Amino acid sequence: MKTRSGVNRRTVLASSLAGAALIARPALAASSLGKSESPVVDTTAGKVRGIANNGVHVFRGIPYGASTAGANRFLPARKPESWSGIRNCFENGHTAAQIMPAASAIGFGLRSNAAHSEDCLVLNVYTPGADTRKRPVMVWIHGGGYTYSSGTTLAADGTNLARSGDVTVVALNHRLTVFGHLYLGEAGGAKYADSGNVGILDLVTALEWVRDNISHFGGDPANVTIFGQSGGGGKVSTLLAMPAAKGLFHKAIVESGSTLKQLSREKAHENTLKFLGNLGLSPDKVSDLHDLPVDDLLNAAAANGGIRLGPVVDGKALPRDPFDPDAPEISADVPVIIGTAETEGTYFAAPDLLALDEVTMRARLHDRLGADSDRIVDLFRKSRPHATPSQLYFTILAFPTKANLQAERKAARGRAPAFLYSINWKTPVQDGIRFSPHCLEIPFVFNNVWHMPELVGTGPEIQPLADKLSGAWVAFARTGNPSHSGIPRWPAFDAKTRATMLVDSEWKAASDWNRDERLAMLKFADLPMT
Numbered sequence: 045m046k047t048r049s050g051v052n053r054r055t056v057l058a059s060s061l062a063g064a065a066l067i068a069r070p071a072l073a074a075s076s077l078g079k080s081e082s083p084v085v086d087t088t089a090g091k092v093r094g095i096a097n098n099g100v101h102v103f104r105g106i107p108y109g110a111s112t113a114g115a116n117r118f119l120p121a122r123k124p125e126s127w128s129g130i131r132n133c134f135e136n137g138h139t140a141a142q143i144m145p146a147a148s149a150i151g152f153g154l155r156s157n158a159a160h161s162e163d164c165l166v167l168n169v170y171t172p173g174a175d176t177r178k179r180p181v182m183v184w185i186h187g188g189g190y191t192y193s194s195g196t197t198l199a200a201d202g203t204n205l206a207r208s209g210d211v212t213v214v215a216l217n218h219r220l221t222v223f224g225h226l227y228l229g230e231a232g233g234a235k236y237a238d239s240g241n242v243g244i245l246d247l248v249t250a251l252e253w254v255r256d257n258i259s260h261f262g263g264d265p266a267n268v269t270i271f272g273q274s275g276g277g278g279k280v281s282t283l284l285a286m287p288a289a290k291g292l293f294h295k296a297i298v299e300s301g302s303t304l305k306q307l308s309r310e311k312a313h314e315n316t317l318k319f320l321g322n323l324g325l326s327p328d329k330v331s332d333l334h335d336l337p338v339d340d341l342l343n344a345a346a347a348n349g350g351i352r353l354g355p356v357v358d359g360k361a362l363p364r365d366p367f368d369p370d371a372p373e374i375s376a377d378v379p380v381i382i383g384t385a386e387t388e389g390t391y392f393a394a395p396d397l398l399a400l401d402e403v404t405m406r407a408r409l410h411d412r413l414g415a416d417s418d419r420i421v422d423l424f425r426k427s428r429p430h431a432t433p434s435q436l437y438f439t440i441l442a443f444p445t446k447a448n449l450q451a452e453r454k455a456a457r458g459r460a461p462a463f464l465y466s467i468n469w470k471t472p473v474q475d476g477i478r479f480s481p482h483c484l485e486i487p488f489v490f491n492n493v494w495h496m497p498e499l500v501g502t503g504p505e506i507q508p509l510a511d512k513l514s515g516a517w518v519a520f521a522r523t524g525n526p527s528h529s530g531i532p533r534w535p536a537f538d539a540k541t542r543a544t545m546l547v548d549s550e551w552k553a554a555s556d557w558n559r560d561e562r563l564a565m566l567k568f569a570d571l572p573m574t
Contacts, residue, residue, distance in 0.1 A: 083174045087257045090127040094174070095134055100203045101174050103261070104196075105137030108253035109165030109246065112219055117334050118228055118239040121165055121249040136196040137166025140220040141338045143346060144192050148392050150473060153496040154483060156194035162223065162338065167216035167250055168195070170202035171262045178264035180521040183254060183293065184215040187274030187301065187483075190243060190354040191221045199483075199499075204491040208511075209518035212263030214254055218246035222345045225353040226319065227312035232330035240312050240356030244282055251292035269295040269521040271381075273486055277301015281450070282355050284380075285372040286362055295524055297381040297517065299489075300388060300482055302446040304368040304569075306355040315351040322347045367450050376459040379524040381517075382451050382537075383465035383545075387438035391482035398434050398477045405433035409440060413568065420564055427561070435479055445569045448562060451537045461536035463526055465545040469509060472501040485547075488513040505549050512551065 083101045084093045094103035107124035116122065138161035147155055171179070184202065186195040195215035202213030218224065224243020228236035238245060255265045270293045272280045280296050281303035283289045307315075317327065322344040325332055333341065345351055355362055366372065390398065400408070409417040424436055431439070447464065454462040470479050487496040491514040493506040500506050516526035516534070527534045531551045535543040542556040556562075 084130055085174045085260045087260065088253075089124045091130045092133045093130050094169070097203055098207070099172065100206050101169075101171050101261075102203060103133040103169040104135050105166045106131075106133050106169065107137070107165060108167050108216070108250045111163035112165065112223065112242075113162035114334055117162070117223060118226060118232075118236055118242060120238050120242055121246050123249075124165070136168065137217065138164045139194040139196070140164040140217055141223055141342065142188075142192040142220050143342050148483075150471075150478060150481065150499045151391065151483060152498055153199035153487065153492075154193070154197050156197050158194060158196060160338075162219075164217045164219065165246060165249070167214055167253070168202065169258075169261050170206040170213040170215075172206055172210055172212075173262045174260065175262045176259075177262045178259070178267070179262050180209075180211045180518070181254060181258050181263040181265070181268045182209075182211050182213050182517070182521050183251065183268060183270045184213065185247060185270060185272030185276040185279045186215070186217075187272065187276040188220070189275040190225050190278075191275075193220075193275070198495050199486050199492055200490055201492060201495070202490065205489070205514060205518075208491050208514060209521075211518055211521060212258060212261055214250075214258070214263075216247070216250045218250065219243040221353055222319065222341050225355065226333075226345075227307075227309065227316050227356045227358070228330050228333075229309070229358060230313045231316055231320070231327040236330065237358070238361050240307070240309075240358055241361040244279060244286070244355050245288065245361055247279060247283060248286065248288045248292065251289060255292055266294070267521070268293040269297065271297035271299065271489075271517065272301060273299035274301050274482060278303040278354070281366045282306060282362065284375040284378065285364055285366040287374060288361065290374055293378070295379050295520060296375075297520065298383075298447075298450065299485060300384045302382055302384075302444070302450040303366050304446055304449060305365040306357050306362060307352065308357055309359070311352075312356040312358075315353070318348070319344055319351055367453050371450075371453040371457050373457070376457040379460045379462070379520070380451075380454055381463045381465065381520055381526060382447050382454070383467065383547075384442065384444040384447050385467040385482055385484045386442065386480040387435065387478070388442035388480075388482040389438045390434075390478040390480075391484075393438070393478070397437070400433040400437055402433050405437045409437060412441065412571070416564075423560060423564055427558075434477070438479065440565075441571060443561065443565045443568070443571075445562070445565050445571075448542075449569065452539060455537050455539060461524070463520070463534055463545070464537045464543065465547055467547045469548045471499060472503060473498060485513060489517050490514065509547075509549060513547065 082093050094101050109121035136158050139156050139158040141160050186193050195217050206213045227240030258265050277298040278301040280298050451462045451464045467485050487493045488510045491510050493500050493510045512530050515528045519528040520526040534545050546552045
């Protein structure tokens, strides 16, 4: 089977999975590749050799920082060690140390098989040419909250996006879980002032690498777009409020991850004390954490109900909440796209939740929403008379209140546009019972729909939708406006018209399309998707 871009799925799968599985084996010898198949590019740390894959140059596992193990745990990233000669960058680098959750039945392509390591500050570059062209640069920031996943999954392979969009794509790994977000500033003192945010400061280090090197890969360091989904959208939201990231990117896309607030120092310190207690350590023994095995730290983070980990409003690296009470002034001139999928929670949903009857649906929502639940169900059913109980349940719980508030607050700054969307296309897999789940847009954005039939199916509508959605992201990266010839004009969001692009097989720009529902759900802004 071939995609419209001419890529044989078997070839793409073999190339991507070979890169995804970093098994301990020597890199390919340079002599095994012809000159035309092995582009060599200068970086600030040394020369790298990639592989030409059907018109795209791919460089995998380039270090953008040094190992974070041992004495470097919990501290800001250091620049990578320089090397002599040419470094073969044919395989994905290590994934960050983590504990992966059980896979979703429709999410195989969103998992990485690469080995885990604290030496994980690596990135991949996909470019149509390692030349002097100044292509838009699109930097992918993976999801998985702040605790798992990788930038080198099959669904997010950047080869097709680079080829079809004529853009330079960067995907990266960074520190996660306690290695990226254990706040030790109170217990350990000034040395650990940044410890609660080193995972997101890794992203800043990667963006500095892009600034300093991407022109050698045919990219424009003055036109960088960051985009991320789920936890990646939360990371994008947070970078928009970080002084260290200012000027390192010029546009941003938040997919199903609108984040208004992050952890306070007080809550983060409570979590740290619980974590230390799980290890049997007192707060004056923080230095012992450098010597403990990785698995001991991961198990302690998960013990006794686990601890919440993520960026910390520490007054330094992250001086304020990302989008509360307003949008950050520091990124007021950065255009953004913000959006969600209509039934996010169906991605991980167990079979019983996908087959609710009316009584069970209403009872479960009453437990979540309280006395208002029946009124809200009736309100949502009014505009969805044929929705199943499960569809109503997940539509209500995934209502995009945070995305709406983020767009409102961004637009109120008046310096750069915000574009709002809702993914309403329903996947046909599993007889359609998952509707419009979390992660649905990823293979469309990357033009990788043929990588993930278990998520999007194989119907004739998937490639045209990929052309539209991928084309919108590329248009935005190129110009700051997602409109292009394949879709209706996409108007910017403002408080009066509240324009939202409804993404389906046919796209529609709607004005305040869910007003009554939006107003009813405002008080549930902190409701988690499930």
